Amino acid sequence: MKNKPAYSVESVDHALRLAVCLQQEGAMGVTEAAARLGVARSTAHRLLAMLVYRDFAEQGVDRRYVAGPILRVPNRPERVVGLRDLAVPQLRTLMRRTGESSNAMVLHGRQVQMVATVECEHVLRVGDREGRLLPADRASGGRALLARLGRADLAARYDGETGDAFEEVERVVRQARRRGFAINDQSTEAGLTAIGCALEESPGFPPIALSVAMPTARYHRRLLPDIVGALRETSAALEADLRERANAPD
Incomplete structure (x- = not known):
């Protein structure tokens, strides 16, 4: 039975959760991401910037973030917004x-x-x-x-x-x-x-x-x-x- 490792790195966990949220739920702003993870807005902004750098996220003209090319795989699970x-x-x-x-x-x-x-x-x-x-x-x-x-x-x-x-x-x-x-x-x-x-x-x-x-x-x-x-x-x-x-x- 898998439970969260005692040695888990919180920042890595936050980044992975945020990537999943973008894939599952669609576009998300910095404030929404911060609330979703329960972190400060500045922390969410840094996490999103790193996801963009590694192609896990992209930022649109409206300043909101969406899943990047790495997450846009064929036959991916349906979004479950709401x-x-x-x-x-x-x-x-x-x-x-x-x-x-x-x-x-x-x-x-x-x-x-x-x-x-x-x-x-x-x-x-x-x-x-x-x-x-x-x-x-x-x-x-x-x-x-x-x-x-x-x-x-x-x-x-x-x-x-x-x-x-x-x-x-x-x-x-x-x-x-x-x-x-x-x-x-x-x-x-x-x-x-x-x-x-x-x-x-x-x-x-x-x-x-x-x-x-x-x-x-x-x-x-x-x-x-x-x-x-x-x-x-x-x-x-x-x-x-x-x-x-x-x-x-x-």
């Missing part, structure tokens, strides 16, 4: 209800992109996954999202897989479809267990799922009903927020 702002308050509620770290993610091809994480307060915990890409057929939220697809769509996404590999994908998808949620029991990382639920489709956003992740040592099947209940209620609340955003006047 989703994180709506998801984080709901993830905080989910974390308080379950006592474990919570995540929001979107489906992109065969992968899920982690959009936001709210870490729990345990010393031993699943750390921040924001910006990471995980195989959809292994992540709990990814499995829940794949379960919403028809067989033709699923087969198209996994075109080229050998028979046995696709059969395994179909197996975990059928299981998630039958349950109405999905479990990742150390499929993405040793020592990590996660439970995920997919949201109903929201106009203007890619397919979204929420998950609760914890050290496997702290997971027990008797916790499942409460966790799934909290996930479903939080998913419904976020769906309502997304509908309100979609219906808001420009």
Whole structure:
């Protein structure tokens, strides 16, 4: 299970997070970047200048920064402008209800992109996954999202897989479809267990799922009903927020 290294360099962490934000969320000014990272405006300006120097960012004529050529790769994950702002308050509620770290993610091809994480307060915990890409057929939220697809769509996404590999994908998808949620029991990382639920489709956003992740040592099947209940209620609340955003006047 990956958690933030004790020897992490804070400035490097800030720069990497900022690069991910530019790729995921689009154009950003210095003040927005500072607020996003929780740093001083001068610090954000220095970080952005270094990202520009290394081609991870570019500055437009409006003085705002966008992802640079290194981050503008083919088939990159979809932008999720606005989703994180709506998801984080709901993830905080989910974390308080379950006592474990919570995540929001979107489906992109065969992968899920982690959009936001709210870490729990345990010393031993699943750390921040924001910006990471995980195989959809292994992540709990990814499995829940794949379960919403028809067989033709699923087969198209996994075109080229050998028979046995696709059969395994179909197996975990059928299981998630039958349950109405999905479990990742150390499929993405040793020592990590996660439970995920997919949201109903929201106009203007890619397919979204929420998950609760914890050290496997702290997971027990008797916790499942409460966790799934909290996930479903939080998913419904976020769906309502997304509908309100979609219906808001420009």
